Amino acid sequence: MTQPQPRPAAPIDEKWQPYRKPQPAEARPELVVPNAIPTDERVWVPLEENVWFRPLLLSASSGYWMNLLKVRKAGVLSRHRHPLPVHGYVIKGSWRYLEHDWIATEGGYVYEAPGETHTLVVDPHVEEMITLFQVNGAMIYVDPDGNVTGFDDVFTRIDKCRAHYAGNGLGADYIDQFIR
Numbered sequence: 001m002t003q004p005q006p007r008p009a010a011p012i013d014e015k016w017q018p019y020r021k022p023q024p025a026e027a028r029p030e031l032v033v034p035n036a037i038p039t040d041e042r043v044w045v046p047l048e049e050n051v052w053f054r055p056l057l058l059s060a061s062s063g064y065w066m067n068l069l070k071v072r073k074a075g076v077l078s079r080h081r082h083p084l085p086v087h088g089y090v091i092k093g094s095w096r097y098l099e100h101d102w103i104a105t106e107g108g109y110v111y112e113a114p115g116e117t118h119t120l121v122v123d124p125h126v127e128e129m130i131t132l133f134q135v136n137g138a139m140i141y142v143d144p145d146g147n148v149t150g151f152d153d154v155f156t157r158i159d160k161c162r163a164h165y166a167g168n169g170l171g172a173d174y175i176d177q178f179i180r
Contacts (some may be wrong), residue, residue, distance in 0.1 A: 028180045031057055036068060037091075037130065042168045044070060045161050051077055055178045056132075058158050064136040065154045071095070074124040079117065079144065084136035086112035093129030095122050104131070117142060 033056050038044070044052035050073040057066040064084075068091070071077065076098075088110040096103045097118035104110050112118070122129050138153040158175060166172035 028061075031178065031180060033178075036132075042165075042170055045164045047160075048077075050075065053157075055157065055161055055175065058154050058161070058175070058179045060154055060158065060179055063154055064134060065157050066132070066134050067157070069129075069131050069133055071122045071129045072127070074122050074126065077120040077122065078139070078141055079119040080139045080141050081117040082112060082114060082135070082137060082139060084114050084138075086110075086136065087134040088112070089132045091130045091132060093122070093126045095120060095126070095129050095131065097121070117146065 036054070036056060038054060044054050046052050050071060052070045054068040054070065055065065056068065059065065071093075088104065090104050090106050090108045090110070092106060094103050094105045098121055099116075099118045138151050140148060141150040141152075142148055158179065161175040161178075162172045165174040
């Protein structure tokens with residue numbers, strides 16, 4: 001976590017005054033991740049060969065997660081559907097879905113509608129892809145005919161992180177800082 005930075009002197013104007021009352025006792029603390037793209041490679045959790053995710057927020061109380069997805073080398077990642085919307089912002093590289101004719105490119109935003117099934121692909125010319133995703137609910141993995149082959153939700157993601165960090169020296173409780 002970052003150290004608090006000194007604040008410049010606030011003008012006397014009332015609009016520059018901070019909120020004076022206490023925050024709700026039940027409210028969880030804010031989460032600030034200073035290096036979203038980490039310098040320590042151990043923070044990236046492997047999903048499959050050449051595919052990792054970096055947790056930013058795992059909302060066990062609301063059933064969603066925010067993460068960076070990183071892919072090095074081309075390939076088909078997964079065919080899946082979502083029961084709730086997904087939001088993505090491409091930070092580096094590009095990717096696409098086999099079921100669509102658009103390509104998500106650097107700086108682009110993608111909204112994925114609930115219920116849609118799609119197959120994520122990174123093409124051979126892309127050296128590395130990093131995308132910020134907010135996944136609500138679950139990713140339900142399916143075969144080409146829609147038969148369910150597995151799933152991920154915030155709890156399976158927490159479990160994957162906990163196991164990965166326990167084995168790489170960061171410690172199983174490293175993930176706790178990202179859980180809300």
